[in-house]
Amino acid sequence: MSVSALFTPKFKAYFQRTWILYMMIIPTLVLLAIFAYYPMYGTVIAFQKFNPGLGFFRSPWVGLANFERIFDSPTFPRVIGNTMIIAISQMVVGQVSAVLLALSLNEIRIVWFKRFMQNLLYMPHFLSWVVLGGILMEILSPFGLVGKAQTAMGLEPIIFLGSNDWFRPTLVITNLWKEVGWGTIIYLAALTGIDPELYEAAAIDGANRFQRMWHISIPSILTTIILIASLNLGNVLQANFEQVFMLYNPTVYQTGDIIDTYVYRMGLIQAEFGISAAAGLFKSVIGFLLIIVSYKLADKYAGYKIF
Amino acid sequence: MSTKKISRRDFLRLAGLTGGAAALAACAPKLTETAVPATEAAVTEAPVVAAPKKAADLLKAAGVPLPGSPDNPKGWKTDMPDVPAGYPLAQPITITTARPTDSEVVFPDGDDLDNNAWTRSMAALFGINFVNKLTWVESDEQMQKYNLAMASNDLPDIMQGVPRETFLQMVEADMLLELGPLWDQYASPKWKAIVAEAGDNAWRPSTVNGKRYAIPAASPAAHENVVLWVRKDWLDKLGLKAPETMQDIHDVAVAFAEAKLGGPDTYGLLANNDFHYSWYGSIDPIWGGYGIATNYGQFGWSKAEDGSLEYGGVKPEVKEVLYMLNQWYKDGVFRKDFYAISADELTPDLASGRCGLQFNPIWGANRDSVKNTGADWIFLNIPAGPKGRYQFSSDPWLGGAIYCCPKNFEHAKEWIEMTNWRIEFEETVGNRMHGWDGIDYAITDGVYEDLDPRWDFWTVGPRGTRWTTVIDPLYDDKQNNFYLTEWEKIPEDQRDAFQAAQFADPVTVLRLKSKIFAGQNHAAQALFDLFSGNPTPTMQEVFSDLVDMENETFLSIIIGEKPIEAFDEFVASWKSGGGDQITAEVNEWWKSIQ
Numbered sequence: 001m002s003v004s005a006l007f008t009p010k011f012k013a014y015f016q017r018t019w020i021l022y023m024m025i026i027p028t029l030v031l032l033a034i035f036a037y038y039p040m041y042g043t044v045i046a047f048q049k050f051n052p053g054l055g056f057f058r059s060p061w062v063g064l065a066n067f068e069r070i071f072d073s074p075t076f077p078r079v080i081g082n083t084m085i086i087a088i089s090q091m092v093v094g095q096v097s098a099v100l101l102a103l104s105l106n107e108i109r110i111v112w113f114k115r116f117m118q119n120l121l122y123m124p125h126f127l128s129w130v131v132l133g134g135i136l137m138e139i140l141s142p143f144g145l146v147g148k149a150q151t152a153m154g155l156e157p158i159i160f161l162g163s164n165d166w167f168r169p170t171l172v173i174t175n176l177w178k179e180v181g182w183g184t185i186i187y188l189a190a191l192t193g194i195d196p197e198l199y200e201a202a203a204i205d206g207a208n209r210f211q212r213m214w215h216i217s218i219p220s221i222l223t224t225i226i227l228i229a230s231l232n233l234g235n236v237l238q239a240n241f242e243q244v245f246m247l248y249n250p251t252v253y254q255t256g257d258i259i260d261t262y263v264y265r266m267g268l269i270q271a272e273f274g275i276s277a278a279a280g281l282f283k284s285v286i287g288f289l290l291i292i293v294s295y296k297l298a299d300k301y302a303g304y305k306i307f
Numbered sequence: 308m309s310t311k312k313i314s315r316r317d318f319l320r321l322a323g324l325t326g327g328a329a330a331l332a333a334c335a336p337k338l339t340e341t342a343v344p345a346t347e348a349a350v351t352e353a354p355v356v357a358a359p360k361k362a363a364d365l366l367k368a369a370g371v372p373l374p375g376s377p378d379n380p381k382g383w384k385t386d387m388p389d390v391p392a393g394y395p396l397a398q399p400i401t402i403t404t405a406r407p408t409d410s411e412v413v414f415p416d417g418d419d420l421d422n423n424a425w426t427r428s429m430a431a432l433f434g435i436n437f438v439n440k441l442t443w444v445e446s447d448e449q450m451q452k453y454n455l456a457m458a459s460n461d462l463p464d465i466m467q468g469v470p471r472e473t474f475l476q477m478v479e480a481d482m483l484l485e486l487g488p489l490w491d492q493y494a495s496p497k498w499k500a501i502v503a504e505a506g507d508n509a510w511r512p513s514t515v516n517g518k519r520y521a522i523p524a525a526s527p528a529a530h531e532n533v534v535l536w537v538r539k540d541w542l543d544k545l546g547l548k549a550p551e552t553m554q555d556i557h558d559v560a561v562a563f564a565e566a567k568l569g570g571p572d573t574y575g576l577l578a579n580n581d582f583h584y585s586w587y588g589s590i591d592p593i594w595g596g597y598g599i600a601t602n603y604g605q606f607g608w609s610k611a612e613d614g615s616l617e618y619g620g621v622k623p624e625v626k627e628v629l630y631m632l633n634q635w636y637k638d639g640v641f642r643k644d645f646y647a648i649s650a651d652e653l654t655p656d657l658a659s660g661r662c663g664l665q666f667n668p669i670w671g672a673n674r675d676s677v678k679n680t681g682a683d684w685i686f687l688n689i690p691a692g693p694k695g696r697y698q699f700s701s702d703p704w705l706g707g708a709i710y711c712c713p714k715n716f717e718h719a720k721e722w723i724e725m726t727n728w729r730i731e732f733e734e735t736v737g738n739r740m741h742g743w744d745g746i747d748y749a750i751t752d753g754v755y756e757d758l759d760p761r762w763d764f765w766t767v768g769p770r771g772t773r774w775t776t777v778i779d780p781l782y783d784d785k786q787n788n789f790y791l792t793e794w795e796k797i798p799e800d801q802r803d804a805f806q807a808a809q810f811a812d813p814v815t816v817l818r819l820k821s822k823i824f825a826g827q828n829h830a831a832q833a834l835f836d837l838f839s840g841n842p843t844p845t846m847q848e849v850f851s852d853l854v855d856m857e858n859e860t861f862l863s864i865i866i867g868e869k870p871i872e873a874f875d876e877f878v879a880s881w882k883s884g885g886g887d888q889i890t891a892e893v894n895e896w897w898k899s900i901q
Contacts, residue, residue: 052457052473053480073852074884137652142643143572143661162647162866249580249647250858251866257855266851271450271472 045277052273066278075253075262083258086239089172091232097176098183099225103213105184106191118188121181133246136174137161167252175243186228190221226301230294234287259283362387362432365395369431372424376744381753381804385739388731391724396434400718403440405456405463407449407773412764415746424743425765433725435718437767439463446470457482462713465722467768469521469711471512475841477711478515484712487519489719495727501779507900509704511839513711521709522723524769524776527783528703529829533589534686534821536671538663541568553596553631553690556664560640563663569680570661575640577653577665582632582861584699585650589666591699593632596692597624600834601699605854607836608893615894616837620857621878621886624694629874632865646862668825669818677814686821688828700833703780710769722767729770730778736785737793741805748805755804784826787819840900843892849885856880 041056046066048059070076101121108114124132139145140160147157160170194216202212241260248256263279266272298304366373376382406420414423420439430436440463441456443449453473456462462482469477477483487510494502502509502523513521535556537549541563550556560575567573577588584591584601591601599619600607606619619625635641642648642656656662657673660680665671666689676682689696712719733740742748742762749756763771770778777783794806802810810816842850860877863869 051476051480052454053460053476053482055458058480069848073849075852075855134652137647141647157643159644159647162644164868249649249862250855251580251646251862251868253855253859265855271470271476272847 043277043281045273046281047278048274050273050277062274066274067282069275070263070266070279070282073266075257078254079257079259079262080237082255083237083239083260086168086171086244086256086258087236089168090175090240091229091235093172093176094179094183095225095229095232097180099187099221101180102184102187102191102221103217105188106217107209107213118181118184121184123181124178125182127178129240129242129246132174132178133243136247140170161247162249162251164252164255167248167256171240171243171247171256174247175240187221187224190224191217194220223304227298227304230298230301231291233294233297234291236290237283237286359389359392360394362390365390365431366428369427371427371431372743374424374428374740374743376750376804379744379750379804381750381755381807382744383739383803383805385741388728390432391728394433394724395431396721399430399434399436400721401436401438402465402718402722402767403438403463404767405441405453405466405468406439406767407444407468408442408764409444409773411761412773413759413761414765415760420765423762423765424746425762429725432728433721435721435725464712464716464718465767466711466713467772468708468774471841474521474709474711475515478520482713483520484714484716484719485518485520486513486522486712486719490519490522490723493720493723493727495730498727498730498778505704505780508702508839512705512707513709521711522769523704523707523709524778525703525707525780526701527775527777528780529700529784529822529826529833530668531584531586531706532698532700532825532829532833533592533666533668533689534671534825535592535689536665536667536684536686538563538568538682539685540681540683541566541663544568549685549687550664551687551690553593553692556690557635557638557640560635560664561638564639568663569659572661574642574662575664576635577656577662577667578641578645579648579650579653580646580858580862581650582865587650587667587670588653588656589650589699592666592689592697593692594619594628595697595699595832595834596690596694597628598622598692598694598697598834599624599628600836602701602836605857607699607834608838609834610837616890616897618886618890618893620861621881626871626874629861629864630871633867633871636865637867646866669822672814672817672821674814684817686817686824688824689832696828696832697834698832700829700835702835702839705839707780708768708774708776726770726778729766733770734777734779734782736782736789739805750804753804755808757808781826784823787823787826791816791819791823838893838896840893840896843889843896845885845888845892850889853881853884853886853889856884 044056045059047061047063048056049062049065050056050059054060105114105117105121108117141147142151142157142159146160150157158166160166198216198220199212202216207215237259239258239260241258241264244256244258244261245264248261259279263276266275363373373385374387375385377384408420412420414420418424420442421437426437441452443452449468450470450473453466453469457473457477457480460482462477505525509523509525510519513519513523535550537559541547542549542559545562545566545568547559547562548555550559556576563569564573564575576590578590579585579588581604582590583594583605584603594601594606598609599622600609601619608616608618611617642662654673654675657665657671658675658679660676660682671686672684673682677684689698732738742760744750746758747760747762748758763775764773766772769776779785790809794802794809797806799807799810809819856877860869860873864871864873
């Protein structure tokens with residue numbers, strides 16, 4: 001097909017109507033190209049013994065040696081397991097709570113109170129883990145707020161960040177507190193989109209608040225819930241590095257060490273960029289496969305098609 | 308690794324108190340030595356053999372204020388050696404630098420890293436302008452910035468604190484100037500004598516394949532060496548004797564904790580989750596007493612009976628120590644959650660007076676605890692163990708810093724000659740350089756007061772700068788000794804403002820004394836990590852895994868999560884998991900340097 005064949009009158013009309021929309025995409029494409037596609041060639045580091053002075057082209061190639069080092073490590077299976085357990089529990093707990101919270105917020109009828117609560121809930125999202133880590137260590141220490149409360153009740157203080165039983169729950173709960181408010185935004189948006197007439201009709205038919213929630217709110221945002229859930233699947237190997245890094249210590253490696261913290265100790269502090277690139281590539285490939293799966297799932301259960 | 312940086316930073320923060328890093332020139336005769344390089348310079352450089360110039364005249368001519376407080380009745384005079392022949396350069400040059408900086412590197416209004424009292428003086432005296440090209444605060448940032456500079460092939464002229472791995476990569480990429488021969492040519496006899504005294508260790512970190520790619524600088528000797536700090540007021544209250552042995556430490560700690568002298572959260576001995584050596588609240592003398600060498604975040608390599616090197620963490624004595632530490636933990640010697648706390652988070656425990664025993668360098672005399680809780684700290688020598696009194700020490704040269712330059716750097720000669728002058732100026736014992744009146748300090752009504760800026764943080768190494776490095780590792784000790792012995796003889800009413808300030812604050816004097824004490828014990832008690840080569844191949848591959856396993860196992864044993872037998876399993880897995888191979892490789896290296 002030659003280029004001129006494109007310029008049929010029909011296409012011309014289409015182009016005249018829509019060119020401005022295409023123009024609007026350009027900045028995004030440029031950004032994507034610069035910040036997502038251009039750096040992708042750096043992936044070659046995963047197959048090199050990388051030296052910044054020699055660059056991508058002159059650094060020696062080592063084949064799959066970097067991957068072998070990661071996969072051969074005796075602790076690797078544990079690290080993968082921890083990552084998945086932590087990531088999945090954070091996802092599940094996070095999403096269920098966000099939905100419930102969004103539904104409750106949606107039921108608040110006093111506007112200023114609703115706004116106030118929303119702001120209050122969003123706020124922790126903007127705290128960095130570096131700051132929050134320090135605060136949590138203080139609060140959770142046996143000398144801190146929680147420890148003092150336990151002592152006052154005559155209990156032996158639990159050392160949350162030093163116990164293999166408590167470390168994962170602590171991660172999940174602190175992350176929940178930080179992110180749950182933020183997570184409600186998309187559901188609140190979906191809830192706002194529901195036609196109020198439905199609620200009115202249901203109210204006239206005698207449905208109480210919970211029945212309205214169950215039969216109108218939830219079914220209306222179900223697509224959104226499934227969509228988010230399936231898109232989250234791509235992050236199964238993506239536990240929160242900053243959070244774990246700030247809070248963990250050697251006694252909880254058994255339950256808290258994740259891929260990123262392990263690679264950090266192994267590679268980055270020794271300037272072994274190849275190792276971290278290999279780990280990153282591994283996570284990306286798995287993530288990519290899972291995203292394909294989740295795309296199919298989203299299509300099947302939520303009827304959501306991106307392409 | 309980052310702990311190492313913190314240690315040095317914090318050391319520096321406090322170094323000012325000891326006055327060590329801050330001292331400069333005065334009363335000694337010094338004309339002759341500085342003149343030596345001039346002849347060499349004349350041969351290689353130019354036909355001009357001008358007479359050495361008076362530094363003070365040059366500064367006055369350039370309108371740059373003189374250091375010190377010569378005009379104040381309570382002040383002192385800061386003499387400077389003559390500037391070597393050929394300086395200031397007729398054609399001023401510019402040298403770019405890379406340096407660490409942080410919130411403590413501050414300037415008077417309008418000044419910055421490139422333009423301050425020190426840079427103006429150097430421009431006037433030597434005709435050298437320094438322009439800072441990159442700075443960093445955290446060690447991650449440091450590596451990133453060096454990587455970026457490497458990737459864009461745009462390295463600063465004088466690079467400080469290049470991480471070991473990055474340095475090796477720079478050599479591999481053939482980016483560095485071979486500085487060794489230039490140093491041989493231009494360094495002053497005094498400098499050469501100091502480096503020669505250090506033997507092979509001085510050049511080891513900068514030598515790759517027999518070529519010296521960097522100029523070494525030392526960290527002050529014994530600056531990591533800890534003393535045992537004890538709350539004297541608590542001892543007295545309970546009628547206890549000062550602890551001497553390991554058992555004494557346990558007993559005193561338990562007594563302190565049980566008497567709850569520091570409130571309900573009182574515990575005995577300061578410790579944190581880095582149980583090897585750490586910059587704050589270390590327990591390295593406990594390992595040392597059993598002959599086990601430590602290092603930052605790992606154990607060290609020490610000589611076995613047959614003369615080969617063995618790793619500290621798998622020695623049979625470790626089991627004894629772990630057993631003992633587990634008992635100590637159960638008895639309440641340590642903070643309940645010490646294993647979840649890093650060294651950086653311990654200061655509040657001292658400041659609020661929760662603990663009564665600690666192994667620390669000078670900062671064990673914690674000002675806040677004195678102010679808040681009336682703590683009366685005394686320092687004692689570290690306790691004796693079955694093998695004697697031993698503690699972590701790093702060789703000043705191996706633990707110091709190296710300064711390297713890119714291949715195309717043309718002014719190494721000028722930089723080295725300027726440093727020759729600075730060694731005379733700043734490292735002659737008894738010389739006075741406390742900075743500039745009105746900038747670093749103020750004297751109001753005869754009373755000396757430290758201001759925030761610290762001039763030595765503005766300088767360009769290898770002498771001085773943030774994360775202080777010195778040329779003579781013993782200089783600080785000599786200087787501190789001088790302060791205590793010579794100045795003490797001056798009648799109180801005749802002391803100048805700085806001298807008076809040194810003696811006015813009991814904590815400062817206590818710190819000075821503890822530092823001198825640690826320095827005196829250094830030679831007899833130092834337990835070095837003897838491995839100072841590059842990571843061996845197997846080390847690169849599995850050592851971080853082995854250290855992980857060590858941290859996890861040992862801490863779990865200490866807190867009773869795992870039985871003491873877990874140590875035997877650890878040793879077996881350590882050996883089969885690459886430890887034996889590493890030991891063989893380390894010994895190969897050890898033989899090669901004998």
